[in-house]
Amino acid sequence: MTTLTGASTPYIVLKNVEVEYPGHVTGLRDVSLEIQKGDFVFFVGKTGAGKSTLIKLLTREVSHTKGLVSLQGRDLGTLREREVPALRREMGIIPQDFALLPRKRVWENVAYAMRAVGHTRSEVRKKVPAILDSVNIGQRADAYPHQLSGGEQQRVAIARALINNPPLLIADEPTGNLDPERSWEIMELLKTLNLKGTTILVASHDMMVIHRMARRIVTLEAGCIVSDTSSEGVKSDA
Amino acid sequence: MLDRLSFVFGEAIIALRRNGFMTFAAISTVAVSLFLLGGLGYSYMRAVDYARSIPGKFDMRVYLKPGIDAATISKTAAQIRTFPGVAAVFWIPKEKAWAKEVKDDPANTAGIENPYPDAFKVTIKRLKDGDPVADMLRSVPTIDPDPGVVYLKDEQHLIDEGLQVMRWLGLFIAGLLFVTAGILIFNAIKLTITHRQREIRIMQLVGATTFTIRFPFLIEGTIQGIIGGWISAFMLYGGQHVFQKFLLDLDSHAQLVAFPTFEALLVLGGAGGLYGLLCSWLAITSPNRSK
Numbered sequence: 001m002t003t004l005t006g007a008s009t010p011y012i013v014l015k016n017v018e019v020e021y022p023g024h025v026t027g028l029r030d031v032s033l034e035i036q037k038g039d040f041v042f043f044v045g046k047t048g049a050g051k052s053t054l055i056k057l058l059t060r061e062v063s064h065t066k067g068l069v070s071l072q073g074r075d076l077g078t079l080r081e082r083e084v085p086a087l088r089r090e091m092g093i094i095p096q097d098f099a100l101l102p103r104k105r106v107w108e109n110v111a112y113a114m115r116a117v118g119h120t121r122s123e124v125r126k127k128v129p130a131i132l133d134s135v136n137i138g139q140r141a142d143a144y145p146h147q148l149s150g151g152e153q154q155r156v157a158i159a160r161a162l163i164n165n166p167p168l169l170i171a172d173e174p175t176g177n178l179d180p181e182r183s184w185e186i187m188e189l190l191k192t193l194n195l196k197g198t199t200i201l202v203a204s205h206d207m208m209v210i211h212r213m214a215r216r217i218v219t220l221e222a223g224c225i226v227s228d229t230s231s232e233g234v235k236s237d238a
Numbered sequence: 239m240l241d242r243l244s245f246v247f248g249e250a251i252i253a254l255r256r257n258g259f260m261t262f263a264a265i266s267t268v269a270v271s272l273f274l275l276g277g278l279g280y281s282y283m284r285a286v287d288y289a290r291s292i293p294g295k296f297d298m299r300v301y302l303k304p305g306i307d308a309a310t311i312s313k314t315a316a317q318i319r320t321f322p323g324v325a326a327v328f329w330i331p332k333e334k335a336w337a338k339e340v341k342d343d344p345a346n347t348a349g350i351e352n353p354y355p356d357a358f359k360v361t362i363k364r365l366k367d368g369d370p371v372a373d374m375l376r377s378v379p380t381i382d383p384d385p386g387v388v389y390l391k392d393e394q395h396l397i398d399e400g401l402q403v404m405r406w407l408g409l410f411i412a413g414l415l416f417v418t419a420g421i422l423i424f425n426a427i428k429l430t431i432t433h434r435q436r437e438i439r440i441m442q443l444v445g446a447t448t449f450t451i452r453f454p455f456l457i458e459g460t461i462q463g464i465i466g467g468w469i470s471a472f473m474l475y476g477g478q479h480v481f482q483k484f485l486l487d488l489d490s491h492a493q494l495v496a497f498p499t500f501e502a503l504l505v506l507g508g509a510g511g512l513y514g515l516l517c518s519w520l521a522i523t524s525p526n527r528s529k
Binding site for chain 1: 441
């Protein structure tokens with residue numbers, strides 16, 4: 001296992017974290033991890049390894065039972081329920097199933113999310129085209145989700161995750177439903193966003209794409225981190 | 239702020255449209271239950287007022303046979319006072335009755351000989367004492383069989399029975415329907431939450447506040463309650479018209495009261511709205527709520 005040490009204050013810190021679901025089902029066991037601002041990290045592992053739990057811990061869909069989870073120096077364990085929406089506005093979340101509204105057009109899907117977080121109609125009109133263009137889906141703005149390919153639907157989900165201009169983007173199996181070509185397109189898009197300074201965390205089991213990306217890989221098994229390989233390590237392995 | 243409100247109200251309207259049947263069921267049940275509960279309460283008060291307003295509703299006029307002497311009249315009065323349910327007995331001499339009639343209607347009484355017999359005004363204790371007292375009076379030999387005993391028999395029956403029915407059956411049925419309406423509103427909101435799981439999830443993912451997520455459901459329940467309350471007010475308005483027409487048919491001198499439309503809309507709409515708000519709040523905070 002390769003251990004990373006960051007020079008600056010870590011953006012995300014997990015220290016001896018344990019997550020236990022009701023019925024004594026273990027989600028994570030003694031997980032310690034540091035992620036720097038601007039990192040691109042893959043969480044890999046088999047189904048049930050704890051990838052999604054790790055991601056849900058950061059989005060506060062799940063609370064840890066032991067240890068410390070902090071984001072930008074803020075202890076997420078002490079966060080009150082009413083503070084969770086504000087936390088989520090500081091990150092973009094891309095769910096595995098895209099979670100698009102089937103009766104709304106592409107632009108309406110993004111607009112709906114913007115309206116839900118308090119953007120005015122005029123802000124929505126101004127910003128939606130730019131957001132769609134930033135993920136190369138602007139030309140399909142008037143299409144309905146069922147008229148889009150899987151890759152295009154994923155782009156819409158990414159566009160929606162960008163509405164708050166977040167410094168952190170979290171994606172759960174973003175290529176899980178895509179063919180290799182589309183998967184690579186999505187990864188390229190995430191890479192572009194990362195180059196602009198966005199911290200990207202991706203849970204995936206698409207090892208081919210992950211190795212091709214040559215970024216840091218954190219491997220989980222039965223709720224524990226079994227390896228943490230830096231991008232340099234991945235490149236040298238390749 | 240207006241933009242924000244337009245979004246949450248828009249969400250509520252979408253939910254109301256999408257759950258057409260449940261919305262209809264909830265609104266109509268609220269309307270019927272409030273109509274029965276509030277409406278019967280109002281009708282009960284009006285009926286009580288009406289009962290109080292009927293002149294001499296507790297009085298019976300008892301006519302004696304012609305030619306009865308004063309001693310027999312006095313004896314008969316004493317006998318009537320012993321009847322159960324009788325509160326008081328007053329002798330109305332025929333001269334006195336005729337003098338009043340002449341005074342009230344001089345044009346039609348001029349030159350006519352006094353046709354009145356001596357009579358009693360018998361006051362009963364309760365409305366339901368009317369029939370048994372009348373039966374006992376008819377059995378007294380000195381009382382003229384025709385016209386004999388005159389009293390507001392139909393009105394007494396109607397008012398007494400009507401009040402009782404309103405009080406018990408109305409309360410029971412309206413209470414039952416009110417609970418049913420609450421369950422329907424609760425279920426309608428639950429259904430909305432289920433239908434809108436995807437929207438709720440998206441709102442949660444992008445960091446929408448609890449207010450933004452929950453408020454549309456509260457609006458939805460409140461709107462259902464208010465509309466139900468308003469419909470019940472209109473039902474009541476119609477009901478009062480029918481009831482007053484019925485009273486007029488019975489008694490052309492019945493005092494009619496104008497329907498307080500604004501107050502009914504305010505009170506019943508407010509009650510429905512509060513109830514809808516309460517039921518929708520229970521729905522969104524019950525265990526399988528969206529987090």
